[in-house]
Amino acid sequence: MSDAPSSTTIYPIRLYGDPVLRRKATPLRHTDTVQVPSFGPQTLREVAHQMLETMFEARGVGLAAPQIGLSSRLFVAVEYEDDENENEGQERPLRSRVLREFVMLNPKLTVINKKKDKAETEGCLSIPDIYEEGVPRARAVRVEYTDLDGQPQVAEAENYLARVFQHEYDHLEGKLFLDYLPASVTQEHRAALLTMQQRAKLNLERLRAALQEGHRHERL
Numbered sequence: 001m002s003d004a005p006s007s008t009t010i011y012p013i014r015l016y017g018d019p020v021l022r023r024k025a026t027p028l029r030h031t032d033t034v035q036v037p038s039f040g041p042q043t044l045r046e047v048a049h050q051m052l053e054t055m056f057e058a059r060g061v062g063l064a065a066p067q068i069g070l071s072s073r074l075f076v077a078v079e080y081e082d083d084e085n086e087n088e089g090q091e092r093p094l095r096s097r098v099l100r101e102f103v104m105l106n107p108k109l110t111v112i113n114k115k116k117d118k119a120e121t122e123g124c125l126s127i128p129d130i131y132e133e134g135v136p137r138a139r140a141v142r143v144e145y146t147d148l149d150g151q152p153q154v155a156e157a158e159n160y161l162a163r164v165f166q167h168e169y170d171h172l173e174g175k176l177f178l179d180y181l182p183a184s185v186t187q188e189h190r191a192a193l194l195t196m197q198q199r200a201k202l203n204l205e206r207l208r209a210a211l212q213e214g215h216r217h218e219r220l
């Protein structure tokens with residue numbers, strides 16, 4: 001996109017245990033100005049651009065607004081070209097492998113192939129370093145959404161991209177991939193998840209303190 005802003009600010013990613021990840025996100029309009037906590041007011045175009053930057057930095061395939069503390073129905077996702085050099089220790093930069101980039105406002109997801117696929121491994125930028133197989137996802141989905149120009153769009157996806165869309169859509173419903181797995185899996189990662197919850201709590205306390213500090217300065 002040639003009109004995309006050139007700034008490359010990275011948003012902090014909210015971690016497992018942060019209540020915003022459990023909230024049902026609210027719809028928005030493409031003309032909305034929003035405020036990611038601790039950032040100034042931004043257009044959705046700016047936010048989407050920075051979400052993509054944040055996602056590339058974290059080497060992700062998708063990022064939903066709640067993951068940056070914004071409880072709005074927006075996610076970004078990318079389809080990458082396979083990296084043929086991946087196993088030779090000379091990875092291509094992620095950016096150069098982008099086949100398709102999606103920014104979806106108010107997505108509506110429809111299953112077009114109900115057959116469930118459990119084989120792929122799934123992870124989440126809000127649940128770092130935990131990857132699990134066994135999350136049942138429909139093989140193919142259709143997503144109707146609004147783009148940044150306010151135009152209605154439709155995207156169809158199968159296999160891995162369909163999984164990505166379902167994962168990101170779940171974030172807008174307050175759902176995480178671990179919810180689909182047996183309790184034994186959560187139990188297995190108990191220590192790591194507890195650490196994440198503690199970090200999430202600490203981050204929120206810091207954020208609150210910084211926001212209060214900011215307000216104090218505004219009043220001076």
Ligand SMILES: [Zn+2]
Nearest residue numbers: 123124125126
């Ligand atoms: Zn996720």
